[in-house]
Amino acid sequence: MKINKFILFAFFVLFLVQFQAEAQQKITVYTVGDSTVKNGRGDGTGGLWGWGDYIGQFLDSTKIRVENHALGGTSSRTYQNLGLWDVVYKKLKKGDYVLIQWGHNDDGPLNDTIRARGTIKGISDKSEKIVNMITKKPEVVHSYGWYIRKVVKEAKEKGAIPVVMSPIPRNTWKDGKLPRNNTSYGLWAKQIADQEKVTFIDLNDRMASKLEKFGEAKVTGTYFYQKDHTHPSAKGAVLAATSIIEGLKASTNSLKNYILENQVIKLPRKINIFLIGDSTMAENSNENAIGWGMMVPRYFDTTRVTIVNKARGGRSSRTFDYEGLWDKTKSEIQPGDFVIIQFGHNDAGKIDSEKFRGSIHGISDETRVVNRADSIMETVHTYGWYMKKYIRETGEKGATPIVMSLTPRNEWPNGKVEQRKTTYVKWAQEVAAEEKADYIDLSDKVAQKYEVLGQEAVKVFFPKDHTHTGRAGANAVAETAAEELRNLKGSKIRDLVLGKKEIENLPPVELNK
Structure with missing residues (x-):
C-alpha cells in the first residue's frame, strides 16, 4: 500500500511544530559570565572548562534546558558593551533563569590599548568618562556593582529569575588556604543580590572550602593545572557546578525544584x-x-x-x-x-x-x-x-x-x-x-x-x-x-x-x- 506523499509531509510538519512547541515550553537557564563559566568554545581546549558546561547535567532536562552564553575574557562591562547581554535579554521569557558570574576580569585597567575592560571598584553609582583607546569612542565606565545590577534588573523586567554568584576561587595557595574574594567582587556581588532581593550563592567560598579539604597537592593537576591558576579542569568545573547546586538547594530559589535527585555526571571521554x-x-x-x-x-x-x-x-x-x-x-x-x-x-x-x-x-x-x-x-x-x-x-x-x-x-x-x-x-x-x-x-x-x-x-x-x-x-x-x-x-x-x-x-x- 502506497502512502500519499502529502500525508507524510503533513506528519513531518506536525512533528516539527510539536517539537518546537515543546522546546518553547521548556524553561531556559541562561549562564552569563567569563571564561570560568565557559572557556573558549566550551570544547575543553587545553583541558580547561567552565562550570556552565556542566550545570545542565544536574538539572531535569525534560523540563529545563541550558544555554551557556558566557564568553572568555569579558568583564561585567565588556560583556554588555559587546551586545552579548542584549542577545540573552531578547530571548528571555517569564520563568527563565539567569545565572550571573563576573569578577575575574573586572580588575583590569579602565582604559588601555589591550582590553579596556576594567570597572570601577564597588557598587556605587560613580562613573568615569573616557575615550576608549580601543574603540576610539566616548564611553561612560561604571562600577562593577552597577553592571551587575543592570543585568539583574533587566532580567527581572522580563519575568526571569536572576541568580548572582561570587567568582570561583583561583588556585593560588598560601599557608594551606585559598584566598577568598569576600572583601571585593564576592562581597559586591552579594551586596547587589541583597539589595535587589535575588538569590546569591557564595560560589567562591563553597568551592574553596572543598578544595582546601583535598589539599594543594591533590587539587593541582586534578581540579586545576599548574599552568593555569584561574581556569579549572573538567573535574574542577564539575566541582564548581556542584557547589552552585548545593547553594541552590540551601536557598529559596525555585530552580532547586528542577535539580535531579540522582545525578550521573559525564566527564569528557579520555x-x-x-x-x-x-x-x-x-x-x-x-x-x-x-x-x-x-x-x-x-x-x-x-x-x-x-x-x-x-x-x-x-x-x-x-x-x-x-x-x-x-x-x-x-x-x-x-x-x-x-x-x-x-x-x-x-x-x-x-x-x-x-x-x-x-x-x-x-x-x-x-x-x-x-x-x-x-x-x-x-x-x-x-x-x-x-x-x-x-x-x-x-x-x-x-x-x-x-x-x-x-x-x-x-x-x-x-x-x-x-x-x-x-x-x-x-x-x-x-x-x-x-x-x-x-x-x-x-x-x-x-x-x-x-x-x-x-x-x-x-x-x-x-x-x-x-x-x-x-x-x-x-x-x-x-x-x-x-x-x-x-x-x-x-x-x-x-x-x-x-x-x-x-x-x-x-x-x-x-x-x-
Whole structure:
C-alpha cells in the first residue's frame, strides 16, 4: 500500500511544530559570565572548562534546558558593551533563569590599548568618562556593582529569575588556604543580590572550602593545572557546578525544584594514546629492561589521557602484524585517539629462520614468500610496508598516527652515539613523509642528550645491555619523547602533554622502584 506523499509531509510538519512547541515550553537557564563559566568554545581546549558546561547535567532536562552564553575574557562591562547581554535579554521569557558570574576580569585597567575592560571598584553609582583607546569612542565606565545590577534588573523586567554568584576561587595557595574574594567582587556581588532581593550563592567560598579539604597537592593537576591558576579542569568545573547546586538547594530559589535527585555526571571521554613497538617501548617486569612507554604517562595530563601501551618485547614491524597484535590494538582505537608507532630494533633479524621476525629492507612494495617453521607460508613485506599499514589503518579509524624513529643504543663508535641513520631512522622518516604523517626523530634527539651527558654517565641508563634501558634511562627517553610531542607543530597532541614548568616540578625518578 502506497502512502500519499502529502500525508507524510503533513506528519513531518506536525512533528516539527510539536517539537518546537515543546522546546518553547521548556524553561531556559541562561549562564552569563567569563571564561570560568565557559572557556573558549566550551570544547575543553587545553583541558580547561567552565562550570556552565556542566550545570545542565544536574538539572531535569525534560523540563529545563541550558544555554551557556558566557564568553572568555569579558568583564561585567565588556560583556554588555559587546551586545552579548542584549542577545540573552531578547530571548528571555517569564520563568527563565539567569545565572550571573563576573569578577575575574573586572580588575583590569579602565582604559588601555589591550582590553579596556576594567570597572570601577564597588557598587556605587560613580562613573568615569573616557575615550576608549580601543574603540576610539566616548564611553561612560561604571562600577562593577552597577553592571551587575543592570543585568539583574533587566532580567527581572522580563519575568526571569536572576541568580548572582561570587567568582570561583583561583588556585593560588598560601599557608594551606585559598584566598577568598569576600572583601571585593564576592562581597559586591552579594551586596547587589541583597539589595535587589535575588538569590546569591557564595560560589567562591563553597568551592574553596572543598578544595582546601583535598589539599594543594591533590587539587593541582586534578581540579586545576599548574599552568593555569584561574581556569579549572573538567573535574574542577564539575566541582564548581556542584557547589552552585548545593547553594541552590540551601536557598529559596525555585530552580532547586528542577535539580535531579540522582545525578550521573559525564566527564569528557579520555583520549587514548596507543603505543606500538618493541621492548624498548614496552611494559616489562625486568627492572633492568624498562621500556620508555612505562615512564611516559608521567609527562601527560592523565585527567584527559590514557596511555595504552601495546608494545611487546621481541616484536618487529612484521611480527606485530603477523601475530595479530595490531588487529587487537586497532579494535580498541576510537576517533580522536593517537597511535605512536616505533619499530626497527628487531626488523634486522632473519626473514626465513629462527624467530621469523626480520622484514625486507626499505619501504618499497617488494615481497618474499617464506615457509615458516610451522609449515605455514607467509608473504613478508618491507619494513616501510608494515609502517604504512599502521599509519593508514590508524587514519581509517579516525585516529592520528605519529611515527617515531627507534631509540639509540649505548654504542659509541668514534665517540658518537650509534644511530641507524641510513636504515631504520631514514626509512621511518621516508614513510612518514610519504603518508603525510607526523614524524619525530627520537633517535637523534636522545643521542644529542646522551652526548652532552657523556659515555660514562649514560652507562647508568643501560644496566642490562646496550639496547634496553633501566628506569632512569627509560625516563630520559620518555621525557625527550614528551618534549618533542609538545613541540609537534599543528598536532593536537601538544595540548595533552604537560607544560615545561609542570615537568620541571615532577619528582625525580629513582634507579629502582
